[in-house]
Every structure is written in structure tokens, then in C-alpha cells.
Amino acid sequence: MQFSASFRRYFATRAPQCSPFRFTQPPNPSWQLGQGAHKEFLEKSGDVPKKTWIMNETNPKDTYKLLTTCIVPRPIAFVSTLATDGTPNLAPFSYFSMVSHNPPLLSISFSLSxxxxxxxxENILNTKQFTVNIISEEFAEAANITSVESPASNDEWKLSGLTMEPSTEVKPAMVKESHISMECELNFAHDVTDLTTSQITNTLVLGLIKRVHVRESVLNEDGSQVNPTALNPLARLGGLSYATLGDGFDIARPSWKAVREEIKGKDQ
Ligand SMILES: Cc1cc2nc3c(=O)[nH]c(=O)nc-3n(C[C@H](O)[C@H](O)[C@H](O)COP(=O)(O)O)c2cc1C
Structure with missing residues (x-):
């Protein structure tokens, strides 16, 4: 595939393959056991009252508006499937998460209009196969167009101009432009129902990841993990908004042994 010169320049500045993810200091590096939140944060927002929604008194439209802005940022599964007649389909879904690494499972939830x-x-339930591809900022518009609500006969791949790449374990194609593609088999499907009408509102699907493909240019030096700067993944916020990664920071995982010693020291 040919990228234009301007896109290559843009890409070179946004995804420098050799530059590591930008790590900053944690917000409060001198934080002590039991110290709670930052003082300035508490002064600013600690006493601001909270508005409350009682969920069984909130209509689904308002619940959608609220929760899709509360649970952010969400990763996006760019899902490629085939209809039983072989028609390819491509669409983004942000009710998406990793479920487990042993076995390697991911989850996607489909809202049912x-x-x-x-x-x-429909395609996943019928064919039991799909690929999940990760969207990078560099092709956000091409990915977004595939969310168009169109008849099943419409092939969103054509609208997007994205490229099919043959999979190994499953029939649906992978997205060639994606730095990461996961070939999946349906592991489990569960219909979620409205609590009063019992109508199906969502279907939760678990996918068993059979094979993961990662472009070598986004891998770290030893090839075992992905460099987030090079991946430049797109995330979903509420409404029509997307987000990209900002800076990151490390905070050590607490060890009970060290915490116990510190508590003992304080008690004495
Ligand atoms: C970024 C983004 C995330 C989305 N996430 C979901 C989702 O998690 N669940 C869902 O049912 N629809 C979601 N949608 C809407 C679907 O992409 C849209 O309904 C699409 O037409 C479905 O395509 P299909 O009928 O070909 O499967 C999302 C749309 C966008 C743009």
C-alpha cells in the first residue's frame, strides 16, 4: 500500500518507531501510606456535591449518555466478520475489553436496536468467527465511516478504503492498516434483557483469541510487548468524541511485605 508523502511525514512525527513512550513522574511521587488524595485536588473538588442517578428510574437513553461518558476511555474493537453468504462486514465497537489471558479471551457487547x-x-453468532483489529489515530476517519448503519448487503470495507489481509485461523479478513489484529473464535454468547420487558437489549460475546499479529515496527526491542507511542491507539469517549494516549507514568505494585513493615514501623 502507498502512503502519500505528507502522510508519511505526519506518520514519522506521530509514530517515531524508535522513540519510547513518554513517561512522566507519578502525580505525587512522595505519597505516603494512608495519605489519600492530593490536598489541592480535595480543596478544589472534595466538598462539591454529587448528583445521583437511580438507575431503575433512569431511561435507557439517559443511561447511555451518562455511562458512555463515565466509563472512559474505552478501547475500540474494529471487528471484521463474514455473513453466511460471504459478504464482508467491518464495524467499530467500544463495549470491548480483555477478559482473561488464560485462556486468551476478549469481550464485545452489541446493542440491539x-x-x-x-x-x-448476526455474523459472529452464525459463523462463530471474527477478527478484532486495533485502530490507530492515523486512520480514525476510515474506521469511523464503517459505523454507518447500512443494510447487511453493504460492504463497509469499500466505504473505508481500508485493505483486507487474509487471516490464518479464521475466514474473516484482518485490517492490513491495523498494527494489531487478533483472529478470534466465538467462545460464549449471552443475551442481556431489559429488566421489565425481558426484551433482548444487548448480546455479550466472548472471543477466544487464536492468533495475534503485531507489526514489528510497534514492538519493543525484545519483541515481546507493544510500544504505545508507535501503536497510537484510538479510544472512545462519550458522544462523538475520540481520544488518543497522553503521557504515562509507572507506580510500583505494592508488596504486602513492604507495606506490613511500614505499618509496623509507624505503630512503634
Ligand atoms: C467508536 C464507535 C464505537 C461503537 N461501539 C459500539 C458498541 O460497543 N456496541 C454497539 O452495539 N455499537 C457500537 N457502535 C455502533 C456500531 O459501530 C454501528 O451500529 C454499526 O453500524 C454496526 O455495524 P454492523 O451492523 O455492520 O455490525 C460504535 C460506533 C462507533 C463509531
Whole structure:
């Protein structure tokens, strides 16, 4: 695939393959056991009252607006499937997470509009196969167009201009432009129902990851992990908003032995 010169320049500045992820200091490096939140943060927001929603008194539209802005940022599964007649389908889904690494499982949840079930859901339930591809900022618009609510016969790949790459373990293609693609088999499906009407509102799907493909240019030096700067993944916020990664910081995982010693020291 050919990238234009301007895109290559842009890409070179945004995804410098050799530059590591930018790590900053944690927000409070001198934090002590039991210290709680930062003082300035508490002064600013600690006593601001909280508005409360009682969820069984909140209509689904408002619940959607609220929760999709509360649970952020969400990663996005860019899902490629095939209909039973072989029609390819591509669409993004942000009700998406890692479930376990042993076995390697991911989850995606499909909302069911009474008007039209999502083609991706139908295809996964029928064929039991799909690929999950990771979207980078550099092709956000091409990925976004595939969310168009169109008839099952429409091939979103054509609208996007993205490229199919053959998979190894499953029939649906991978997205060649994606730095990461995961070939998946349906492991489990569960319909979620409205608590009063019992109508199906969502279907939760677990996918068993059979094979992961990662572009070598986004791998770290020993090839075992992905460099987030080079990956430059797109995330979903509420409404129409997307986000990209900012800086990161490390905080050591607490060891009970060290914490216990510190508590003992304080008690004496
Ligand atoms: C970034 C993004 C995230 C989305 N996440 C979801 C989701 O998690 N669940 C869902 O049902 N629809 C989600 N949608 C909407 C679907 O992508 C949209 O309904 C699409 O038309 C489904 O395509 P399909 O019918 O070909 O499967 C999302 C749309 C966008 C743009």
C-alpha cells in the first residue's frame, strides 16, 4: 500500500518507531501510606456535591449518555466478520475489553436496536468467527465511516478504503492498516434483557483469541510487548468524541511485605 508523502511525514512525527513512550513522574511521587488524595485536588473538588442517578428510574437513553461518558476511555474493537453468504462486514465497537489471558479471551457487547440487529452480531453468532483489529489515530476517519448503519448487503470495507489481509485461523479478513489484529473464535454468547420487558437489549460475546499479529515496527526491542507511542491507539469517549494516549507514568505494585513493615514501623 502507498502512503502519500505528507502522510508519511505526519506518520514519522506521530509514530517515531524508535522513540519510547513518554513517561512522566507519578502525580505525587512522595505519597505516603494512608495519605489519600492530593490536598489541592480535595480543596478544589472534595466538598462539591454529587448528583445521583437511580438507575431503575433512569431511561435507557439517559443511561447511555451518562455511562458512555463515565466509563472512559474505552478501547475500540474494529471487528471484521463474514455473513453466511460471504459478504464482508467491518464495524467499530467500544463495549470491548480483555477478559482473561488464560485462556486468551476478549469481550464485545452489541446493542440491539429493535429496528435492526447489528450485522456483526448476526455474523459472529452464525459463523462463530471474527477478527478484532486495533485502530490507530492515523486512520480514525476510515474506521469511523464503517459505523454507518447500512443494510447487511453493504460492504463497509469499500466505504473505508481500508485493505483486507487474509487471516490464518479464521475466514474473516484482518485490517492490513491495523498494527494489531487478533483472529478470534466465538467462545460464549449471552443475551442481556431489559429488566421489565425481558426484551433482548444487548448480546455479550466472548472471543477466544487464536492468533495475534503485531507489526514489528510497534514492538519493543525484545519483541515481546507493544510500544504505545508507535501503536497510537484510538479510544472512545462519550458522544462523538475520540481520544488518543497522553503521557504515562509507572507506580510500583505494592508488596504486602513492604507495606506490613511500614505499618509496623509507624505503630512503634
Ligand atoms: C467508536 C464507535 C464505537 C461503537 N461501539 C459500539 C458498541 O460497543 N456496541 C454497539 O452495539 N455499537 C457500537 N457502535 C455502533 C456500531 O459501530 C454501528 O451500529 C454499526 O453500524 C454496526 O455495524 P454492523 O451492523 O455492520 O455490525 C460504535 C460506533 C462507533 C463509531
Amino acid at each position: 429493535p429496528r435492526r440487529p447489528k450485522d456483526t452480531r
